[in-house]
Amino acid sequence: MSPTDHPLEITLEFSCRKDGFAWKRKTYLVKTASGELDSVSLSWSKFRSDLESLRSAMPGSAVVERLGRRLRKLIRPTGWAQDEAVITDAIRVGRPVHLTVRADNADEIFNLPWEMLQLRGGGSIGTLSGCLVQYECGSSVPRDPLPHPTGRILFAYSKAGGSWVPYEAHLEVIQEACQLSGLHFDPTEDVLYGVTRKTLSEKLTAETDRPITVLHLLCHGSRLDDSEGSAYGLALDPVDALETEPDVVDATRLRAMLFASPRNALRFVMLFSCQGGDSGTPAHSVESVARMFHRQGVPAVIASRLPLSCPGSTVLAQALYQSLLVNKENLRTALSVARKRLLAEERSFDWISLQFYARAKDEAALFPFSEPPLRSKAAATMPDLMLIRHEAYSRAHGMPTAEDAPALFANRHVRPLITFDQASALSERRWENLAPEVARLASRDGVLRRAFDERDTDILYFGFPYVSFAVLAGYLAKTRPVHVIDYDRARGRFAWNQVVKDPAPLLKVECVSKKRGSAARVRLSLSAKVQSQACEAVLSASDVRLDLHFMLEDPSRGIVNRESQLMEYAHDIREAIDKHLAGNSEFKSVHVFAAVPVSIAFHLGRALAATGLPECFVYNYDAQDTPAYKWRLSLQAASTGRPAITVFPL
Template sequence: MPPNQAPLEITLELCGTQSPETLYPFPWKKQRYLARCTPGRSIPVELRWSTLREQLKTLLRVTPGSRDLKRLSETLRGFLQPAEWILAEEKIRYALKIGQPVHITVCSNNADELYYLPWELLPTNFNGQPLVGEKNYLLRYECKDRPIRDPVASTQGRILFAWSEAGGGVPKDGHLDELRAACAAARFPFIEEEDVLEHVSPRRLAEKLSETARPVTALHLLCHGSKVDDDAYGLVFDPSEEGDEPERLDQWQLANLLFLSSNGSPLRLVTLCACQGGDSGMPAHPLGSIARMFHVQGVPAVIASRMPLTCAGSTTLTRALYQSLLVQQEDLCTALSSARKQLQREHSSSSDWLSLQFYAPAESPAALTPFSALPAIPTAPAARGDLVLICHESLKQTHVTPTDADAPELFAQRHVRPKILIDQYQAIGERRWENLEQEVARLAARNGALWTAFAERDTEILYYGFPYVPLAMLAGYLADSRPVHVLEHDRMRQRFTWQTDTVAAHPPLEVVTRHGETGSAARVRVSISNEVRPEDCAQVLPDSDIRLDLHFQLTAPERGVVRREAQLLEYAQTIRQIIDRNIGGKPEFTSIHVFAAVPVSIAFHLGRALAYTGLPECFAYNYNADDAPRYKWCLSLKAAKAANPEQPSITLFPSPSQGSNANHG
């Protein structure tokens, strides 16, 4: 083979034909797709998931039978056969014959369930064996909707070995021995006092990954996988607070903890040595897998196990991987191939060789060489996506606009577009509630300014202003998982900004839970700026309707208490986790009613938390001390997003003297 011969690149583009909302919980029935083996054409194909279901169960065994694996292999090839897969097979056969590397990328659009399938078993017609057994073959998964985030360049690579036995014993000594040996042989800096994180908790991991003096470029994480809420697979960590229970985090929780910065991450490689690190729990699960989360967050190379991973196998993987990457200075195509072969040879009774799953972008050769120097940085600063400022007014008007002095990292080297002003003050300011319905419709319109900004890619969005709390929640609800920056108004400095003194402590957000014996409503009270009093809530939502009351509170609520972005994100994460844990996916709850005395930033993130599809219909209530009742109106987030003229999103409550016929779930 000529040196540095370009690989044969084939992409399996798989497109769903149904709305994702219809696939969760997954129906396990025949589904139709469009499949394309590049550079071919898209062909209709179908997959009988009812038949696949029993076959996939075999992967949960420590040692799947050869017959079962062969059936799965044949099913995958049969699925692609109508899409002219045989033409690709011929190209693959020739490439492997001459020693040319073969890279196959599985890329799905609107069909996340297809990432659940073990494409590592995909065979060819010339020998019927899985392609992953070939020396120069690489199978990778790519999510096309992932944000493009190049890793932050660093002068020296650094491996962080983090482990936790919170879920049970792990072969930490074996992994450390292999890492130590590979680094020593390659003369790669590995300072155990700094680069080994024992009994790792989520908080300590986040702190370590945020270090800038010696940025971590490769994370080797050894812990146990575990089912978390809603049947998703997550990871088990040591508790952040001594004496607490082990922390089980799903991908959404982990992403919110580890990827807070908008400036990208120095991580270039993540190796997850945990059972089911690449398993989403079920096809089309909204959360996806932990491995996919790191990929979507922009880590160029992610290695995980989609099945149970043996302790001995994980140690062999560690040895093979880092000997190849560091000592032999080979790329990940060769390193993964070598690791699979060693796993097959040394642990033939397990499925560890098959279990390895690799996420990486096809258009990034640097993803395959995580310990090589990144391409030279251009002398001119690289262009960054435009910054879009969204100013939202309804409670009152704004008189200042954020500048680079208020958020230096966000504004740096960006073109700042003219701000988008969503002026609702003229229509509904000063308690002009008769215009609420039409203003909600305008805010949530698919062709409106907010939706248009959220739908645009390759931009950064900064949201600020003085909207009513329910309308800020609606903005967050519509943004859903779209990254949006929020600035809070500093009343002392009369600016929209965050304080940057990171050492200052902030008051903890406490949670009080009360269960009722009647009703089907969950009431969520958030007392951050002021106390939310139950008697005010009861004027519009009788206590007899409440099966669960969640009260998030500060010991001393006050306006302006949320001063730092880290504080905002911590509070938002606490609220989301508790809501998901207590309400998500539980049929006894038919509605959520949110009474929040919070700043705009918290309201926006609260709306994002309520966008989770496992929650029932959510209502956000607006407080005004001059109204009677004080919670004069509420907004259905679901109805507002649906924008159905026959289904109003606003409920206006009559004054006590008029009586009430309001019905909102």
């Protein structure tokens, strides 16, 4: 198994005061994978109508889109931007991603369909190949797992509460998969026809040499209303054969029946019923059936939070058994295959309704019929970390360590430091050396491009380059994942602040357009205010058709101090450039005037590397020069080996 096969584990952990639930605004603390703890405010009233729409058989794509955007907006104030960037990089190289949603005193969070969470670009994370969204709730139930999985399946079904369930099709799927895989399955012993609460309890709690490890339960779901709102249970056959009404069993009764003893062999539960997952009123005292099984220690539980169609349930069963038993794949792959088949073959919304309960980093849960594959020591480690120190504006002393970026350095082999020194040639503003130094920086055989071209490594870029040089470095990196870290002047180190939890200052975007001119001017006022008068000394105002200005209310040096803040700003900058500049034939050139830290400059270069942009010039500012923007660099010219520097006369 290569490092790219080792899953990227990302967690979103919600907590709040235990003060009950109401359809109104509520504040939560959110802990992301970066370890940062941030506060978010969730207006439940805005989610209510869409969550209720999900209960219908065909909620519509508009509901999915709205919920996806609202979930993204909800966690935007947290360190999610940093996590999302890592997720995007992992998806790009084919690395699996596990997103685990946890809650402490906040069970209502499980009612939010996190599979619909929109990533940058608009795709729902739960629909992407290789991405697994799982839910985890706390459990104090002691587990006494079997030393080796036996893989005995119990198929239990009931038609109560409805006219029909596709039990024959499900039974055929199980028998065929067991026959192909060699797993013993006896229809006389391993099937409960017309299951009741009594027969289910007796079967699962019986002492036997063949303990049941997998429960396949097919039945109708049934809504239960009370003073708290609504919850959902399972419609089973009545114990008394003379009764005609279904026996609706909720999670509370199932828990009492099935988990009276801590000894339980169940490893995997599949609930083929409507609303077996988290639906109904959020944080209802009666939890969902799926969450109950998980809280009682079952490692893996699959259910549907929406109405589940009968044809869709059969497709789901086929995909799960084919992947898990026949192809010997894990549940991440099985669920991905199931979603794709449901989307392609069924008109229903079964593809987005699947909810999976499992604990973070519990690899055994993903292999309910076998032991997880052995990992070599090399496979469990992260790729090598390559450090590149870029010096041009001045020399940089020291380099980041595990103390400065713990998550980045964890389980890494750190290669010897690479220093790209341009300060020697450019000190004392020797602009005659600019052209050869830019050519050296952008050379296809140079240090930087060779590093960017190397596969299976991670890169950390830092130092004191000119802003235009850092923009060029990002431009050359294009979509290659690169970590960037800024200099913390208060600590005298290249480090991100691990302590600050206050919300980052809002990055404002102003766009002013005119009907004349052919140039787009981009100003970034983060470290200092970029004055339009200074820009006009080298770029005539009459040439500017559009002025795109990114600004902070109180710009200052060192204001970008967290990686999550960097990634959020980088995302906003890229979106604005894509919206206002990319593909617009009115612009013949783009002119960048940036007062930004190195990290923002690098990500700005990546944004400018997008296709559909005309020639981009980055201007260098120095108050000692006349004009203050003494020279500029053409990104396209530099990257293709053409003359790229223009020095302006006095």
